[in-house]
Amino acid sequence: MSDTAAPTGPDGAPRCPWALSAPDYLTYHDEEWGRPVHGDDALFERLSLEAFQSGLSWITILRRRPGFRAAFADFKIATVAEFTEEDRARLLADPGIIRNRAKIDATLANARVLAGWAPGELDDLIWSHAPDPAGRPAPKTLADVPAVTPESTALSKALKKRGLRFVGPTTAYALMQACGLVNDHLADCAARDAR
Numbered sequence: 355m356s357d358t359a360a361p362t363g364p365d366g367a368p369r370c371p372w373a374l375s376a377p378d379y380l381t382y383h384d385e386e387w388g389r390p391v392h393g394d395d396a397l398f399e400r401l402s403l404e405a406f407q408s409g410l411s412w413i414t415i416l417r418r419r420p421g422f423r424a425a426f427a428d429f430k431i432a433t434v435a436e437f438t439e440e441d442r443a444r445l446l447a448d449p450g451i452i453r454n455r456a457k458i459d460a461t462l463a464n465a466r467v468l469a470g471w472a473p474g475e476l477d478d479l480i481w482s483h484a485p486d487p488a489g490r491p492a493p494k495t496l497a498d499v500p501a502v503t504p505e506s507t508a509l510s511k512a513l514k515k516r517g518l519r520f521v522g523p524t525t526a527y528a529l530m531q532a533c534g535l536v537n538d539h540l541a542d543c544a545a546r547d548a549r
Contacts, residue, residue, distance in 0.1 A: 368544055383545060394473065395428070401464070402464065421449075431465050483535065492541035
């Protein structure tokens, strides 16, 4: 990825450079990334997909997202929490997802933990770590966008303390970016103010 300011997209509007590397990215960037996401199941999906992305390119996960949704019952926490050993074996054999044993096991374990939480508790916990937007200047280049912040480190610790797995500070920050807790669209990106 380039460290330059937002280049012009196919419609003439400036975009974050990574959004122009693939058509799938452009749609995701313009319609989803950085827009506020609420709801326990929706946040469980994003948290799980960010964990699966660890060590991989996000495009790999994005292109397999329909397969992930089918395999994990649309990331309904209550349903995934009831998955059996047969379901686990099915997931490990499913070519529509990333068949990483540790990540699959973490997703199942996380669903079991979250099934015991009160409705809205995951949403409240995650959003309680959103930094004050007034204290965050708009990034001018990709070099201005951090991979980890004090808030993502605190969120990671809070999630781990509550029993969740595969939620390191980098994964937590990617979740914060994707779900709109922070606005890391570049200063001159057309999507920055469209959130």
